[in-house]
Amino acid sequence: MEVVVSSFAYPLLLLALVFISKHLFLKRQNLPPSGPLAFPIIGHLYLFKKPLYRTLADIAGVYGPILLLRFGSRRVLLVTSPSVAEECFTTNDIVFANRPRLLVGKYLGFNYTNISWAPYGNHWRNLRRISTLEIFSSTRLQMFSNVRISEVRSLLRRLAAVSGGDTFRTLEMKSMFFELTLNVMMMMIAGKRYYGDKVMDLEEARRFREIVKETFALGGVSNFGDFLPVLRWVGVFKGLEKKLVNLQGRRTGFLQELIEEHRMVGTKTQPKEEKTKTMLDVLLSLQEAEPHYYTDEIIIGIILTLLSAGTDTSAGTMEWALSLLLNNPKALKKAQAEIDAKVGQGRLLDESDLANLPYLLCIINETLRMYPAAPLLVPHESSKECIVEGFTVPRDTMLLVNMWAIQNDPKSWVEPTKFWPERMEGVGGGKDGFKWMPFGSGRRGCPGEGLAMRVVGLALGSLIQCFDWERVGEEMVDMEEGTGLTLPKAKPLEARCRPRLSTLGLISQC
Ligand code: HEM
Ligand SMILES: *[C@@H]1O[C@H](CO)[C@@H](O)[C@H](O)[C@H]1NC(C)=O
Numbered sequence: 153m154e155v156v157v158s159s160f161a162y163p164l165l166l167l168a169l170v171f172i173s174k175h176l177f178l179k180r181q182n183l184p185p186s187g188p189l190a191f192p193i194i195g196h197l198y199l200f201k202k203p204l205y206r207t208l209a210d211i212a213g214v215y216g217p218i219l220l221l222r223f224g225s226r227r228v229l230l231v232t233s234p235s236v237a238e239e240c241f242t243t244n245d246i247v248f249a250n251r252p253r254l255l256v257g258k259y260l261g262f263n264y265t266n267i268s269w270a271p272y273g274n275h276w277r278n279l280r281r282i283s284t285l286e287i288f289s290s291t292r293l294q295m296f297s298n299v300r301i302s303e304v305r306s307l308l309r310r311l312a313a314v315s316g317g318d319t320f321r322t323l324e325m326k327s328m329f330f331e332l333t334l335n336v337m338m339m340m341i342a343g344k345r346y347y348g349d350k351v352m353d354l355e356e357a358r359r360f361r362e363i364v365k366e367t368f369a370l371g372g373v374s375n376f377g378d379f380l381p382v383l384r385w386v387g388v389f390k391g392l393e394k395k396l397v398n399l400q401g402r403r404t405g406f407l408q409e410l411i412e413e414h415r416m417v418g419t420k421t422q423p424k425e426e427k428t429k430t431m432l433d434v435l436l437s438l439q440e441a442e443p444h445y446y447t448d449e450i451i452i453g454i455i456l457t458l459l460s461a462g463t464d465t466s467a468g469t470m471e472w473a474l475s476l477l478l479n480n481p482k483a484l485k486k487a488q489a490e491i492d493a494k495v496g497q498g499r500l501l502d503e504s505d506l507a508n509l510p511y512l513l514c515i516i517n518e519t520l521r522m523y524p525a526a527p528l529l530v531p532h533e534s535s536k537e538c539i540v541e542g543f544t545v546p547r548d549t550m551l552l553v554n555m556w557a558i559q560n561d562p563k564s565w566v567e568p569t570k571f572w573p574e575r576m577e578g579v580g581g582g583k584d585g586f587k588w589m590p591f592g593s594g595r596r597g598c599p600g601e602g603l604a605m606r607v608v609g610l611a612l613g614s615l616i617q618c619f620d621w622e623r624v625g626e627e628m629v630d631m632e633e634g635t636g637l638t639l640p641k642a643k644p645l646e647a648r649c650r651p652r653l654s655t656l657g658l659i660s661q662c
């Protein structure tokens with residue numbers, strides 16, 4: 153009898169002890185609330201439903217703006233309010249300046265060495281310094297303004313040619329925007345365009361387009377292997393990892409060839425030429441001065457980062473903005489009137505006009521509020537224990553800031569689902585800056601913000617100046633959100649456009 157009791161009592165007692173001590177321990181640690189029930193091993197992964205930012209917004213709505221979740225083996229701090237986000241990106245900015253080691257970072261971010269996935273430290277600081285100085289500085293941006301203008305004008309000509317004369321024609325806009333931003337980036341990087349007319353090397357262009365397609369197909373998979381290492385050991389993700397390795401090889405190979413080509417051309421034609429320097433020229437001249445630091449690998453890394461961080465984000469924003477305008481013709485008319493008043497119809501809009509077009513900028517900012525290209529920003533990670541909202545956050549915790557939820561929260565925004573550009577006047581920066589933060593903030597904030605605003609502003613403004621736009625039918629443009637890293641529109645936008653008589657002449661001359 154005694155034996156039976158103790159064989160029952162022991163495990164029970166043990167369990168109780170574990171429970172109590174764990175409870176006390178947690179109390180003492182004062183961790184943030186842990187949200188809904190977490191299962192053993194998978195934690196909160198069972199909640200993963202797409203789109204993730206919407207699921208996480210619902211959870212925060214029930215359990216609060218600061219939660220410590222568990223995605224498999226990873227601790228995740230989920231932040232869903234402007235004031236908590238502010239605390240993470242100001243007081244604790246250095247602590248959270250790390251990036252978690254996710255698989256995308258390993259393969260597409262080159263073993264975490266490249267700027268967007270590099271851990272916070274000297275290497276990242278250096279990369280960031282180089283790109284701020286050599287790529288994103290306003291002098292450099294200015295240097296490439298011709299490239300952006302000529303690419304946008306080439307899009308205008310293309311649209312005018314297809315839509316022809318004075319009738320409305322239906323066009324698929326998603327690929328137009330995508331090809332525009334890829335051409336802009338590759339022209340700035342290497343002086344080459346791979347889409348549309350005047351493509352020099354067709355075979356090279358085909359290879360490039362192929363690589364781009366695969367990158368976006370693979371980049372968009374949300375990878376459970378990141379959170380459940382067991383699955384990786386068992387080999388469930390071998391297929392994906394193999395594809396990522398293969399893709400990385402081809403991307404590196406492609407850019408290595410571009411570098412060789414640039415080097416040869418650089419030595420053949422003497423510098424002083426009138427032609428615009430490309431980013432590769434700039435990086436290669438840095439390499440000449442400091443060959444140890446600016447290795448080919450470093451240069452390749454920088455370029456790949458620009459391509460993957462800078463193209464579909466900007467293109468997607470243009471697509472959402474135009475979709476919103478088609479559904480809100482009054483805003484479209486107002487933007488057109490603003491451009492007619494400030495720029496007129498005697499010349500084409502230019503980047504330097506953007507500062508005088510506040511309504512156009514409000515449209516872009518309102519678009520970024522409703523459809524931020526990085527709805528959960530990019531994950532950060534704490535490098536040591538820190539305090540947020542009075543709670544203790546352990547080191548190595550992944551930080552997810554649900555910017556989409558913050559920017560669409562009725563607590564901060566009147567009728568958040570309504571497209572209302574006027575509300576954006578004066579928002580951005582300042583004391584309520586943390587309720588609108590589509591580019592992130594702090595040390596890891598987006599360095600491409602200035603470039604993105606110029607490209608999107610120039611493209612959208614020019615399309616509005618030169619064309620009249622309408623929906624394909626009576627029904628509204630379908631605004632369903634697709635799945636993927638950058639909040640893509642589920643159905644590619646189709647729109648009808650017709651050149652405006654007043655600007656038709658300008659387009660044919662440009
Ligand atoms: C509408 C367009 C864009 C949006 C909404 C956007 C948004 C963001 C966001 C939210 C982050 C992460 C911030 C954080 O982790 O807190 C980021 C990082 C980054 N973005 Fe952008 N971005 C855009 C365009 C661009 C462009 C055009 C480029 C460059 C050509 C660029 C380059 C980068 C880089 C390199 C990082 C990583 C920075 C780091 O980890 O140190 N982005 N972007
Ligand atoms: C990444 O780095 C680790 C060591 O830090 C190394 O073992 C591995 O081979 C590297 N992988 C790639 C793809 O470079």
Ligand SMILES: *[C@@H]1O[C@H](CO)[C@@H](O)[C@H](O)[C@H]1NC(C)=O
Pocket residue numbers: 510513514517576577578579580601605
């Ligand atoms: C829109 O956002 C940009 C980029 O953050 C900012 O510089 C600008 O002041 C904002 N413009 C308006 C009109 O809100």
Ligand SMILES: CC(=O)N[C@H]1CO[C@H](CO)[C@@H](O)[C@@H]1O
Pocket residue numbers: 261262263265266267279404449450451452453454
């Ligand atoms: C900029 C940078 O850190 N470059 C890295 C990016 O990827 C290459 C290819 O694997 C690495 O070798 C570089 O060090």
